[in-house]
Amino acid sequence: MSRALVLQSDFGISDGAVCAMYGVANGVDSSLAIYDLTHDIPQYNIWEGSYRLLQTVSYWPEGTVFVSVVDPGVGSDRKSIAVKTASNHFIITPDNGTLTHIKKHQGLLEARIIDETVNRLPNSGESYTFHGRDIYAYTGARLASGVISYEEIGPSLSMEELVELPLTDAAQTNGKVEGIIEILDIRFGNLWTNISRKLFKEFGIQYGDLLEVSIESSTRKIYQNIMTFVRSFADSLVGEPLVYVNSLDILGVAINQGSFAGAYQIGSGSGWKITFKKMKELPIKKNNRE
Structure with missing residues (x-):
């Protein structure tokens, strides 16, 4: 049974980037229900991407897969990861602080590094600037449609290793x-x-x-x-x-x-x-x- 796939990015909708992500997900499973959280995150604003996940994730059914791409470090050595939240949702994202608010306020159960040797859009191996399409949308769609299990995404990652943004308590x-x-x-x-x-x-x-x-x-x-x-x-x-x-x-x-x-x-x-x-x-x- 397919789960919903929800996309978030700082891409905007004035060009074909978001549509390409839809196309990749549709190519994995044409019956997959795909939704938008927002694509109007200010460019490179990881903080806001993190908060919008907190604002939204818990209101979706358990098992929903979120793909969040605010990725100023695309092509660098930052990790691509998938996490399972305490509310039993999944988030596919760069490991750059995007999970900060969810981790603090809702909790994470486990994290995995995406194995890009198997979880990458075929014939995209020489592209290093659009991981939102080639890795995150592709892996998210495969997970949401049941093509792969969460465990097949890649090796485990310690919670202590996740990148977090500094938060101030009231x-x-x-x-x-x-x-x-x-x-x-x-x-x-x-x-x-x-x-x-x-x-x-x-x-x-x-x-x-x-x-x-x-x-x-x-x-x-x-x-x-x-x-x-x-x-x-x-x-x-x-x-x-x-x-x-x-x-x-x-x-x-x-x-x-x-x-x-x-x-x-x-x-x-x-x-x-x-x-x-x-x-x-x-x-x-x-x-x-x-």
Whole structure:
């Protein structure tokens, strides 16, 4: 019985790269169900590729095979690997940090190095620049269709050997909750932090509370303002900044019907720090004549 095959890359869809991957998978098994996670990962942005897997994988049926190709090191000595997650999904990808978020938040059961002598598109041996087509889509399709078993992908790889990106944990400190802007909600310009609703609850934050929100890049403070922690966007006015819990049970910051990231030119990653401090009441501005 075939499993679903889900593709992710930074290729975009303006040329034939993604279509070629579809063609390779279809050539393995024309009945295989193939889906797209996204092909709009910013070029070479391994961090975002890692996060989008975390955002998506657990919502698919067990046994689904994911192929993730954000591969600035294609053709180098970086490994090509396949992993089985704790949720019983499979991911085919370069070993360059793409599995960082999945490993930390969902867990991995085992990893294997892809044996390219047998798991490579026939007659592609002299091509070293499109492993997404020649190795990952081909191996992913063979695994998803049952042509090969997971064990036939190649030799085992120790979990400790996997390449990981540095992650920063959110924490309570000095009467504040501190974390990072881990990713952007691209379509709407919202900021998704690495601060869980559980941590906020432990800090004593409740819906309706006023929060002082500060955002810093690696070089300077970008933003500081007071916002309300709301249950939904309907609890705020259009154009008003707000703090909310997103679909992954993580704290987000937004402008109701506006782009927060666009308005303040804010990015994401470990260099973007965000801090929340509970306010007892709004500060009163003094009259300049007093």
